[in-house]
Amino acid sequence: MKNLFRAFLAIVIVSVILIVAINRLNASQGFSGSDTLTVYNWGDYIDEELISRFQEETGITIIYETFDSNEAMMTKIQQGGTSYDVAVPSEYMVEKMVEEDLLLELDHSLLPNMQNLDERFLDMAFDPGNRYSLPYFWGTVGIVFNPTLLPEGTEITGWDDLWNPAFENQILLIDGAREIMGMGLNTLGYSLNDTNPARLQEALDKLKELTPNVKAIVGDENKLLMQNEEAAIAVGWSGDAADIMWENEDIDYVVPEEGSNLWFDNFVIPKTARNVEAAHQFINFMMDPEVAAQNTEYVSYSTPNKAALEFMPEDMVEDERFYPEPELTELLEVYENLGQQNLAYYNELFLQFKMYRK
Numbered sequence: 451m452k453n454l455f456r457a458f459l460a461i462v463i464v465s466v467i468l469i470v471a472i473n474r475l476n477a478s479q480g481f482s483g484s485d486t487l488t489v490y491n492w493g494d495y496i497d498e499e500l501i502s503r504f505q506e507e508t509g510i511t512i513i514y515e516t517f518d519s520n521e522a523m524m525t526k527i528q529q530g531g532t533s534y535d536v537a538v539p540s541e542y543m544v545e546k547m548v549e550e551d552l553l554l555e556l557d558h559s560l561l562p563n564m565q566n567l568d569e570r571f572l573d574m575a576f577d578p579g580n581r582y583s584l585p586y587f588w589g590t591v592g593i594v595f596n597p598t599l600l601p602e603g604t605e606i607t608g609w610d611d612l613w614n615p616a617f618e619n620q621i622l623l624i625d626g627a628r629e630i631m632g633m634g635l636n637t638l639g640y641s642l643n644d645t646n647p648a649r650l651q652e653a654l655d656k657l658k659e660l661t662p663n664v665k666a667i668v669g670d671e672n673k674l675l676m677q678n679e680e681a682a683i684a685v686g687w688s689g690d691a692a693d694i695m696w697e698n699e700d701i702d703y704v705v706p707e708e709g710s711n712l713w714f715d716n717f718v719i720p721k722t723a724r725n726v727e728a729a730h731q732f733i734n735f736m737m738d739p740e741v742a743a744q745n746t747e748y749v750s751y752s753t754p755n756k757a758a759l760e761f762m763p764e765d766m767v768e769d770e771r772f773y774p775e776p777e778l779t780e781l782l783e784v785y786e787n788l789g790q791q792n793l794a795y796y797n798e799l800f801l802q803f804k805m806y807r808k
């Protein structure tokens with residue numbers, strides 16, 4: 451009898467250990483049950499109050515992780531260690547992920563709030579028919595600057611102005627290969643999708659000449675540095691500019707006259723998703739007009755949600771620096787998926803630029 455009890459106790463203990471170990475493994479690998487959703491988004495890119503609200507309304511727990519570049523996001527998803535249910539790549543990366551068969555087709559019948567999106571941002575070349583993606587935020591790449599800190603007689607209307615020796619050690623650059631190589635190419639009058647090695651090398655040489663003016667190459671910290679007036683100029687994304695300007699009214703934003711990038715960040719569901727139904731539920735929730743308006747006010751980027759605009763402050767919606775007319779955006783270029791080899795070359799040249807600075 452004693453032996454039987456011992457055996458029973460041993461089985462119970464081993465089972466408990468196994469259950470705990472399996473749960474831990476699942477949590478560490480981001481395996482979602484029906485009550486868990488793993489979301490992978492850019493840093494500083496959601497009002498966290500909305501995460502709590504979604505959890506309360508649905509009983510689904512969100513595991514939220516962030517990245518700071520499309521390339522970092524792609525690598526993590528390719529590695530497959532974590533099973534993300536929702537991710538937010540930019541347009542050229544959506545195209546690449548489709549090409550590499552990494553995405554699930556969206557079930558539009560589970561996404562009725564799609565109707566709130568402005569048609570202007572649907573059915574775009576990188577994902578015809580929105581089979582795999584729906585737009586979350588959009589914007590431009592441009593120059594944020596604080597006129598009160600600029601030396602007298604200087605002005606900024608285009609990329610070329612940044613090479614002015616009067617701006618020594620005053621410029622922050624966003625840590626993005628496409629953005630900074632694109633700036634170099636645009637300054638020389640080339641397309642920011644150029645893949646000609648000689649022109650890319652020329653762009654790198656031009657960027658190297660900017661080095662004395664570059665204070666730092668940064669991520670989201672560009673906002674604090676500009677708000678605190680620790681730098682006079684920053685090259686970055688329009689939404690960060692709007693956020694900075696919200697905190698410091700002296701600051702302005704310009705889309706350079708030589709041309710620049712128009713980009714779109716998009717919801718997708720990776721093929722590794724464990725909770726496809728909840729992924730649709732989350733994307734649909736984020737496209738609700740009032741939710742999208744609250745999120746946009748918090749994040750400061752431009753929303754593609756037309757119905758949300760009426761819940762937002764007028765001065766925000768009417769600010770043409772962040773909601774430019776289609777005539778302006780049509781002059782800008784959207785990044786194309788240049789293929790593995792060219793993307794690697796862009797990254798390599800950008801790295802050379804970063805090393806040159808040191």
Ligand code: SPD
Nearest residue numbers: 492493494495540687713
């Ligand atoms: N802090 C959130 C930044 C998100 C910006 N995404 C822009 C991608 C442009 N390719």
